[in-house]
Amino acid sequence: MKSYVAVDLGGTNLRAARYTPDGELLTHIKHPTLAKDSNESVLDRVVHLVQEVLPANDGAQDEVEAIAIGAPGPSNPFTGVVYNAPNLPGWVNLPLREIMQSRFNLPVELGNDANLAALAEWKFGAGRGHNDLVYLTISTGIGGGVISSGRLVVGANGLAAEMGHVVVAPDGPVCGCGQRGHLEAMASGPAIGRTARARLRGGAASSILELVDGHIKAVTAQHVGQAAKDGDPFALELLNEAGTFIGRAVADFMHIFNPSIVILGGGVAINVGELLLQPVRAAIRDRAMSDIYYINCPVTTVQLGDDVGLLGALALALETHPV
């Protein structure tokens, strides 16, 4: 039987699975990443992970069409080099494809995790049936992926669709990338937590303080989400502000890509759902040049869960090595 191996390299968990060309799951495995270990040991674990999901070594391995890997952080799908994986120390300019290809003697494809999540939602999730899709993940960082005219947009070096690194507040705080006022610096989980802590220190009243026993420095976006769901006005205002920044950026993306669906994922968006989506939609209505951009373009949340990275890798494998 033909099959594909999908690998998802997360900062917390390493996952691998083998699927049939129809997307039927044959085998699945998950191990902690233990990212603080040396570069070699994480790489060793990735190799072992793939070994574990390959068919029993009786020659049947020949039936695997390809291995596709979703890597955290920017990578080059043409050269197979991971430029930099912020959650995997030492993974800088790592020739991952070459390493895996020589180890397994199988074709290896590489993709950025946010791009692959967009691919997964397009093929298997909320974006099925659409040809033009914008996907944003609101999490520790803000990443994204774009399907345009039925193709994943990767750019010349695989660095396209870094949607979190657009300027939404020119005088805003410095982003993790070193530039100022990027969407990621204004509306990611850490950004929401940082703003919450600053205002609580300034004397703002909120039920968040009860959630952390008064320890303001312990406040995270998760507490903000929890309090917002309980109707806390301070927390709702924080989500409103974050959603407004996201919506303004999405209006710009709509002007560039004219999508027929916008899909938001990542821990922050999944946790609070409509509490974030409503201000996103309001800001889009406010900023779009024409209502044609949003009238028939739903702004919705992801449908896929923890296996989104694996399904994205599968989608990449199916696209690049069709049977």
Ligand SMILES: [Zn+2]
């Ligand atoms: Zn940035």
